[in-house]
Amino acid sequence: MIKSPLRFEIKSTVDMESILNRQLIGASVLPLERGGLNGVVQILPLVNIALVLIDLNKPVSFCAERKPGKYHFSINLSDNPTRDSLVAQGVSITRPAIFGFNEHLKDLDLQLSAGCRFCNVIVPESFFAEKLTEFGYFFDVKDVLSNFNILSNTFVSSHFALYLNELWQNLPSLALTPKLIEQEVLSTLIECFVSHDDRKVGVALARRERHEAALQVLALTNSSPTKPFEIQDLCSILHQSRTSLFNGCKEKFKMSPLQVVRRVRLHQVRHALMDAEFCIENNISGVSDIASYFGFIGRSHFARYYKNEFLEMPRQTLSNRRYSQQTF
Known part of the structure; x- marks a missing residue:
């Protein structure tokens, strides 16, 4: 059965940077308001993938270099993403959307508001390619991964965000194995990329x-x-x-x-x-x-x-x- 996620108390920017550097290189954190930075980071390692949830008390800016070989599928799980908005690679995101996945991105440029519940699904590229082939969607999804960095549609808001919120809220009471949770996360994620219901896509802005x-x-x-x-x-x-x-x-x-x-x-x-x-x-x-x-x-x-x-x-x-x- 699934175990409790790893839980890290954040009491400083240095604490936050040390957590980010598990998956990134040279992470820097800048609070955008006065006061000490506090919060919680939860990490749920599954069989091949990992889920991360970040809750902080201040608006912050993150920057870092990305490590090759992994996809990062991020989403804001706030109850009100319009109020608790974020800016990813220069683009303001005010609705439920998956972002940060473009396979050509070399860095992280992210700003979170204090109310954001930043969730990141980290998937090895080779493993994700196997799953896409298994589901028969390799070329359809790879086209989005190569050309865009933001994806929004009805399925993202009505299924993926809802599923992730319920997953984090109910751990570890769920009578599920890590393998089964991983399968559900991946199948729901892939469905987001193939659904065209009210679909909108966006790119990372060229940085001035x-x-x-x-x-x-x-x-x-x-x-x-x-x-x-x-x-x-x-x-x-x-x-x-x-x-x-x-x-x-x-x-x-x-x-x-x-x-x-x-x-x-x-x-x-x-x-x-x-x-x-x-x-x-x-x-x-x-x-x-x-x-x-x-x-x-x-x-x-x-x-x-x-x-x-x-x-x-x-x-x-x-x-x-x-x-x-x-x-x-």
């Missing part, structure tokens, strides 16, 4: 150069946590003018480039303040050490930025962690 640069600001800051970046450094590295880089970040994240850098750094600091193991591994302790490690110079400026972001002083975050260790 300044928006690509904005994503690179996020990825670069995240991958070099101890390196200080000023605007002139970013412009030089990314071969962008100040105006282009500023406009790209504002349009993509509603922040300036330096605000992106600062928010990434503050969330990295928060993770370190809450993670004793990180501090031991990097031979740092205390608020000043951690702030300096991530490039913050000037204790008063750092404390003000931190409180403005998280509504508490950094020493309070550290004290809460130490208290929780004492009461464990």
